[in-house]
Amino acid sequence: MSGRMLAEVEVFGPRSCKVQPHADDEWSVSTVSRSKASSDADRVIEEFTLSGGDEPPSALRDDHSTVEHVFEHDKRHIFQLSRAADQGCVCERIEAAGCVVQDFSADTESLVVTFLVDDVPTLREIVEDLKSEGETVKLRRLLEDTASETDRPVVFDRAKLTSRQREVLSRAHEMGYFQHPRGATAGDVADALDISTSTFTEHLAAAQRKLLDDLLDSC
Structure with a gap:
C-alpha cells in the first residue's frame, strides 16, 4: 500500500489505561484528551467523557474515586484525573510512533483507538509494542486513502478458517459483538453458541489472526 491509512485498533482489558476502568454496564467512554499538568511536569491530566x-x-457513585467530576451536559459527564507522566497509556504509545489519535472509545471489555498511520510496517510496530506490554490487541479496520488506492483487491481465503471459526465469526457479527459499544458480550455470544467464553475467545482469536495475515500480506 502507498499513502496514509486509517487504522482502528481494539485493546481488550487494557493494562495501562487509567480511563477505561471507569466505564460500566450503562456508561461508556466517548472521548478522552490529555495535557501536561502546568504545576508539575511529572504529572499528566486526562479528561474523559462518560x-x-x-x-x-x-x-460519581464511588466516594473513593480518584477522578474529579468537572462538567455535566445532556447526560454526558466529564471527569478529570491526574496520573504520573511515566505511566505510558495505549494512546501515548501510539503517538510515540508518530501517529495522532483521531478517536477513542471504551466500554467494560475494551477500548478502541482510531489513528492515521503512514504504512503497514509502522502499524506492525505499534501492535507489537502494545503486545510487548502484555496487551491483547485486535486490528478492527484498516482503510487506505482513496486518493492513493491501487484498486488491488484484498482476497480472504475462507478455506483457512475451520467451520467452527466461521460459525463463531458469523454469530459474533450477527449479535453486534464487533460494534462499539457492543451489542453483545463475549459471554452472550458464547451462550448462543453453547460453548464456554474461553472457547469462544480462542476460536475468535484464531480466526482473526488468519484474516489479519491475509490482509497484511496483501498490503
Whole structure:
C-alpha cells in the first residue's frame, strides 16, 4: 500500500489505561484528551467523557474515586484525573510512533483507538509494542486513502478458517459483538453458541489472526 491509512485498533482489558476502568454496564467512554499538568511536569491530566446511561455513572457513585467530576451536559459527564507522566497509556504509545489519535472509545471489555498511520510496517510496530506490554490487541479496520488506492483487491481465503471459526465469526457479527459499544458480550455470544467464553475467545482469536495475515500480506 502507498499513502496514509486509517487504522482502528481494539485493546481488550487494557493494562495501562487509567480511563477505561471507569466505564460500566450503562456508561461508556466517548472521548478522552490529555495535557501536561502546568504545576508539575511529572504529572499528566486526562479528561474523559462518560455517556449513555440514565443513573449517575459509577465514577460519581464511588466516594473513593480518584477522578474529579468537572462538567455535566445532556447526560454526558466529564471527569478529570491526574496520573504520573511515566505511566505510558495505549494512546501515548501510539503517538510515540508518530501517529495522532483521531478517536477513542471504551466500554467494560475494551477500548478502541482510531489513528492515521503512514504504512503497514509502522502499524506492525505499534501492535507489537502494545503486545510487548502484555496487551491483547485486535486490528478492527484498516482503510487506505482513496486518493492513493491501487484498486488491488484484498482476497480472504475462507478455506483457512475451520467451520467452527466461521460459525463463531458469523454469530459474533450477527449479535453486534464487533460494534462499539457492543451489542453483545463475549459471554452472550458464547451462550448462543453453547460453548464456554474461553472457547469462544480462542476460536475468535484464531480466526482473526488468519484474516489479519491475509490482509497484511496483501498490503
